[in-house]
Amino acid sequence: MSEKPDRAAARAAEARLIAPVSPQLQRAGALSVLAGLLWPVQAGGLAWAVSGWASGTEVMQRSLWAAAIFLVCVLLRALLEHRAGALLFRAADRVIGGERARILGREALSREARGSAAVAALCVQKLPMLQPWITRYRVAALKVLLLPLALLLLSGWVSWVVALILLVSGPLIPLFMALVGMAAEEASRRQLGEIASMNDMLMDRLSALQDIRLLGATERAAADFEQRAEGLRARTMAVLRIAFLSSTVLELFAAIGVAMVAVYVGFSLLGVLTFGTWGQPMTLSGGLFVLLLAPEFFQPLRDLAAAWHDRASGLAVAQELAEAETAERLSVLGEGTPATPLAGPLAVEIRSAVAALPGRLLALPDLTLKAGEAVALSGPSGAGKSTCLMALAGLVPLAEGEIRVCGRLLDGETADAWRARMAFLPQRPHFGDMTLEAYLGGPDADLETALDLAQAGRIVARLPEGLATRLGERGGGVSGGEARRLMIARAVASERELILADEPTADLDAETGARVIRALLDLRGAGRTLVVATHDPALIAALDRAVEVSA
Structure with a gap:
């Protein structure tokens, strides 16, 4: 099977898996975006209170109002994230449970060439890999589309230079993340293949355990299993290496972006830089506001990068599900259910x-x-x-x-x-x-x-x-x-x-x-x-x- 049909089949499987729970995922994504939009309110309250401390203006009144705003927003964010998480995990359980029932029902009446160990590995070990893909990646992708844009506009309202810094440094993260993600998806497929192969070998050895002992081949069987386990370890470490690499790239560009914003704000407040604020000098409250927004601008990108590997594993499972769906099968007549014996002489x-x-x-x-x-x-x-x-x-x-x-x-x-x-x-x-x-x-x-x-x-x-x-x-x-x-x-x-x-x-x-x-x-x-x-x-x-x- 060529690579393009594989990917097309995987995309079709992805659509089939997500379609039944799409409304729940959309609601969860909307709640997560609303929770993220509360941070600018918290940041604005903190910047307003700190500027009052520096100027000595309404210190107590500003502090109380800022604390009240901050706490209310914290509670609202917690409630929104809790509700979104409940929707996501229920959706994931529905997808995994439905797919497991679909596999077992199909294999019971229409077997493919794979052994029972491979089917068991798919049901027990691989299907749960869909959960982080459903609960993390899709919401993270929606937040990346909306939250950075909103924070970019708010930062640009204070300083177009800060917006430019974020605009330049932000897209570099998805670019490198996509490049690393290609390798992550392939590594995940190899890891899943090794899991299935190891389960097949284990079932074969267990079924022939008595013969292996009688033939004195226990050491050979143990050596084969050790070799296969080492192969699985190598595949798993390859996935982890790619994950650490992408995380390092992400943190590097995020740190550079936040540092450049901090340098610009610092020199602007010192009066060294006098441009980039729409004709008005940079104020302490404005500088603190954009400083507090800068790390949050990169947070959705961090979440997407962390979920990118969940996406790779999820797509690898979806591709295996698609291959199992289209595999040649040995169909069984009837429904496989208890029935009244057929009438008439034998x-x-x-x-x-x-x-x-x-x-x-x-x-x-x-x-x-x-x-x-x-x-x-x-x-x-x-x-x-x-x-x-x-x-x-x-x-x-x-x-x-x-x-x-x-x-x-x-x-x-x-x-x-x-x-x-x-x-x-x-x-x-x-x-x-x-x-x-x-x-x-x-x-x-x-x-x-x-x-x-x-x-x-x-x-x-x-x-x-x-x-x-x-x-x-x-x-x-x-x-x-x-x-x-x-x-x-x-x-x-x-x-x-x-x-x-x-x-x-x-x-x-x-x-x-x-x-x-x-x-x-x-x-x-x-x-x-x-x-x-x-x-x-x-x-x-x-x-x-x-x-x-x-x-």
Whole structure:
């Protein structure tokens, strides 16, 4: 993907993110600008009081009035900033929460090629980076457009020289800030990429932790993780270096601008400089007024510079969101919600079907299946056996042909009801964060019969907490064959008629594989219908018939 489409997609994502909360951001920006406009009132009161002290005129009266004005303005500014902050943070929470729900809902029914670790990193680590971008940058940008101009006009009303100094020194800050910001945006993108890559690697190592220990590769795995962590540290430090550089440039020009104003005011009050005040000599109150305005003139620019890096991170996240939005996906038929089982006798028919996978098409074998049959999908690795199972479950869309189930076309309307009649046994065991009892079906299910049928009763009996055990995502505490038999017990307890099993004996020794095969045959004997994707000759021979799947 080229850089221009990337940026265009990022801008589109930015507009989509901001549009729902734009009114809140505008109100917050207006309140922040009003709070900033109160400072000239405070500065005027202070300058008026100090000039009275110097001249001895109405010292107490001026001091009381100036203190009252100052305190009232402080309270008003605090109230305005508090209200603006509340609007901004509510808007940020709304954007982040909505986007997280959008990602999870989309990934649940339409998966892209990225792994779950990358999606988790986007939801948990990267989306919160939008908060400072929303709460700081957009308001800072609005304040830069209005406040410096107002302060410039007020300063020019006292002295056109002061206005000229501010006019010359002020624009240099955004210029250098934009130059540094280009590098900051690229550095932020590299940092986000490193975070996703590190999460992917961590998930891979955790899922294979048992194998890593058995192979004695723990030191190698730790070294790889250390190397990746060092890469993330380097990316993070690059972002911080750019941030410190831009901050240094900002403070340098701001300090020079304020110093030049102070020098001019000082020499004007001493009578050395007699120009720049519209024909009138510089007064103490006027000089103090412009001196107090000068630092505040640069403050919105400071705020924008501080938020510029938040903008870079926010745009990097927006670009990743745009890429995820337009990525090729594997759509799931239906809504993925509980449904009443599809009516009619169990029957499956695949006719001239072609699965639509990301970037390619895959022809599926013609198949006719009746209730009580046990069919093996055989063929070499990569031929499409697993894809055929996914298509039967409505988890892969078709580009051509059709799949009919229970006499009806398998489509978005029937998919959820069809899945209510089947159980799926994936190649890689997966256990949710729940007790084994809850995973198998809960206290209302006939777990004893299910465990016996799956030849898994002894597995549960030797676990320290029995059915109250939590196995962890990959089944920690049980072997691969035992995990598969527990998944078979879950299928039995669900009382689903059709069982789809993907390579149930893969990576198992002969004895363990034989136990899994016996458990599957017991399922067929209990009246269940089986479709098994496998290249295991023993399992193929044990089933009723085999259907060859070729690439």
